[in-house]
Amino acid sequence: MNTITSVSEYGISDWSTPYKSNVLITVAIVAGLSVSQLNPETIISKTASQVNSRALEITKSNLLEILRQSPTFGGFQTVDNPSKLLEVARQYLLESKWGGPCDAMFEYLTDKEPMVLLNLIRSGSLEPGFLSTAAEFAGQIDDPEQVIPLLLKLTLHDYPMVREGAVYGLASFISVEDIRQYLQKMSKTDPSPGVRSAAQEMLEA
């Protein structure tokens, strides 16, 4: 990451360590670079003329824009270092008005920025305690093609509390026969008594 020093030459002087990864990504987005160009040296050479004028615009809204993008973070799934995406998500959480995950944040995202919530879940930046709650809220997003595969994946999580959150989320789609059958299976086979009970309750509701 020697490039941070180089970027400083173009007027960015305060990139502390936690910001490095998402700054590089954000600069690339601001400059309209493609994923294949997303390496520090290219960013420096391609964006030199734009950095001075646009760098100061790199704000919370840029982080939000990254997280709003498609289920695969736009083209960013091809970035060689996925930890950059994780860093964007973490930074978003820290810079949000809630200061990190909580009910109010999940509720807001569910209503106003559902793709951001889904991408936060995908990013792997949420600890299990938060992931459980996020999964439950995600079930309220009316986009089964995006939500169901994500929640099904969470039903395989090591933590019972996360699997249980996914069960509550999936309950919103219980009219889908495959989901009903899946919950029936979980109600009998999940190793956690709490998860089995939750799945059974959702089937009876």
Place this chain on the structure above:
Amino acid sequence: MKSGYLRLLRNKSSFEPGQALADVIRKEFWDSQKSVPDLSLSVYEINISEQLLQTNAEVAAGSNIGLPKKRNGLDFSTYSSGWNGVIATPTSNSLMDFQFTSAAHRELQFLSDTELHSFVENLRTIVQNATFHEVKDKETAQYGNERYLAKDKEWEQVCNLSERVAKWVKTGNP
């Protein structure tokens, strides 16, 4: 009438083994409005066997948050030996409050994150064999619906104030 201190919990599996203490706190003991541990834990001094459903339904409606729902209850008074905090009766003037649950509302207060962590760590050990009081979404919604249909003024008021609450109260569906 025997009373206890009911703590409403979100998940049935939160106290199952193999899960980090920090995640139990993030799931069950976290401030709903900002990302910090909740150092004022709400409990309700009620006859748990008789008033659990009413309490859960009124708390759910009064919170004005559709999710997450509470699915479990635990009598905290059983575990009083682990308490370091003070039980106070908080005051609130919210139009969403119900008279019964407002009167029963207490708070278990902690002075620091460390104190809360110690409490939950101790609680996690001793609740392994505890009897949890299950709360079902369907029963909660049906209770609210019954009160609404009976023209209960408090239930009518929360439905007028919150579209989110009215949705499950008026239909009886969670």
